[in-house]
Amino acid sequence: MTRVDRIVVDRAPWVTRVAFLASGEVVELWVEGADRPSPIGAVALARVTAVHRELGAATIAIPGGEASLSDRSVVEGERLIVQIVADGVAAKRPVARAGIELSDGPVVLTPGMPGVGLSSSIRGKAKRAGLKAALAVEVPAECGVLVRAGGADRPAEDLVAAARRLLQRWRAIQEAARTGEPPRWLEPPASAIEAARGHAPGVEPEVDDGGRLFEDCGAADALEGALARRVGLPDGGELVIESVEAATLIDVNLPAGGRDGFRRANEAAALAAVRQVRLRGLRGTVLLDLPRMTDRAARSRVVQLVTEMTADDPSPVQVLGWTPGGMLELVRKGVRRPLADDLLEVPAEPPVSPRAAAWSALAGVRRELGRIARPRLSVAPAVARWLDGPGRPILEAERARLGYLEVVSDPALGRDAYRVESED
Incomplete structure (x- = not known):
């Protein structure tokens, strides 16, 4: 298992890029x-601006927009202190929670969760008992405190001092909330x-x-990849990664090989796919389509390797196992x-093919026959090229049937648009 041991930040006035590395590899x-x-x-x-009882959620106004809240029952118009816990993606709002967590290094204060x-x-009974007692004295009954693994080697007095600082922050937040009007930041991003x-x-x-x-x-190379x-695999083959709003599908194409080579290649490809999941910051369901393995032990081995690798990911990853269709689901x-949400153009509805667009345009010409004797059909350049190439037999047949048909390429037209006019 490898953990992040280096952080490299490229800071520019317009963007900040952060790379997390483990043993020299960008993860x-x-x-x-x-x-x-x-x-x-x-x-x-x-x-609270709206309550969605059927979903067990609410919409809340925060500075600059709205967020979704689902960890507490609320009423419309209610004021409350929340913390943003997830970015908004595409049409989805950021996610907020009423359960606040304030951290200072390995120490976390949890107001409302004693x-x-x-x-x-x-480790050590005496050490644990002493630290618990010292923290309990500092934190009021309505708050809780947690010390994470990073505090194992820290002196108890440092951890107690961090808890004091966190309590001061929480009291300042409460005071600002009492005197302010929503929506406003109490602790900015x-x-x-x-x-x-x-x-x-x-x-x-x-x-x-x-x-x-x-x-x-x-x-920079890792970001480009x-x-x-398509992402190449070290021993040949490639990953083909397709993301939509509901899920991400990773298709694995492997080079031909023997049975033992196939197993090893499948394992390596699964791990490469998991690296891409974290590197790309993917969220939600991921389906990994590996070449079909019928050996139960080999399938279990892939699940074990993926589970071990995802244990280092700071974002929780649940390995659900193999679907009935033979995909590994995470x-x-x-x-x-x-x-992709920040760096790639948002995918629009898939454009129609030039072939399908040509069919629609020719159907439009047919509808105009009673009005136009010598029709001129203006279409997008891609459609005009198709009609002059693979679609030429169709075009010639229509010209023979109609007696006349001129096709004009118009760069101002979208692929699914056309214009029928009279040549006269």
């Missing part, structure tokens, strides 16, 4: 434009650099304002926007 990438910063972690005073929790990595520190605790980001470091560590539809609960 995760963030790209955050100055015009669209991530609000994750920010705390806001919000107002109790003291310690990571299992903090953190910078990408600050967020990166929290994403990989204990690793200090290396900030470069020139872009050279981002190139030298391999992040993370945006590609669900990644990512919170940040996928790279």
Whole structure:
């Protein structure tokens, strides 16, 4: 298992690019434009604008827009303190929760969720009992505190001091909420650099304002690959990655090989696909279409390897296993926007083919026959090329049937548009 041991930040006035590396390999990438910063972690005073009882959710007004809330029952018009926990993607709003978590290194304050929790990595009965007692004294009964694994080697006094600071922050948030009107930020969104520190605790980001470091560590190449539809595999073959709003499908094409080579290639391809899932910041359901394996032990081995690899992903990944159709199904609960959401053009409705567009245009000519004796058909250039190439027999047959038909290429027309006029 490998964990992030280096963070490289390329900072420009218009965008911040962050690369997370483990043992020299880029394992995760963030790209955050100055015009669209991530609000994750920010705390806001919000107002409920709509309650969707059938969904068990509500819409709330936050600074700059709206968010979805589903972890608490609310009434329309209610004021409440919320924290943004996931970016909005495409038409989906950001996700907020009423359960606030404030962190300072490995220490987390949970207002409204009482109790003291310690990571299992903090060992020793006496040490655990002493730390619990010290934290319980600092934190009021209505709050809770958690110490994560990163605090295992920290002195108890440092952890207690962090809890004190967090309690001061929470009280300041409460005071600002009492005197303010929603929607407003009570703690504004953190910078990408600050967020990166929290994403990989204990690793200090290396900030470069020139872009050279981002190139030298391999992040620029990794970013280019993370945006590609086709990704080559080291031993041949490729991954073909298609994302839609509901899910992502990763198709694996392997070179021909023997039975043993096939197993190893399938395992390597599965791991390469999982690397792409994290690198691209994919969210939701991922279906991995590996060449069919009938050996149950081989299938179990792939699931085991994928499960082990995803254990290092800071975003929880659930490996659901094989579907009846033979695909490996994963669900990644990512919170940040996928790279494609910021860097690729939003896919529109698929354009019709020139062939189908030509059929529609010729049907339009037929509808005009009673009005136009010598029709001139204007179409998009791609449609005109199809009619002059593969579709020429159809065009010639229509000319013979109609007695006359002129086709004109018009760059101003969209592929599914056409214009029928009289040549006279």
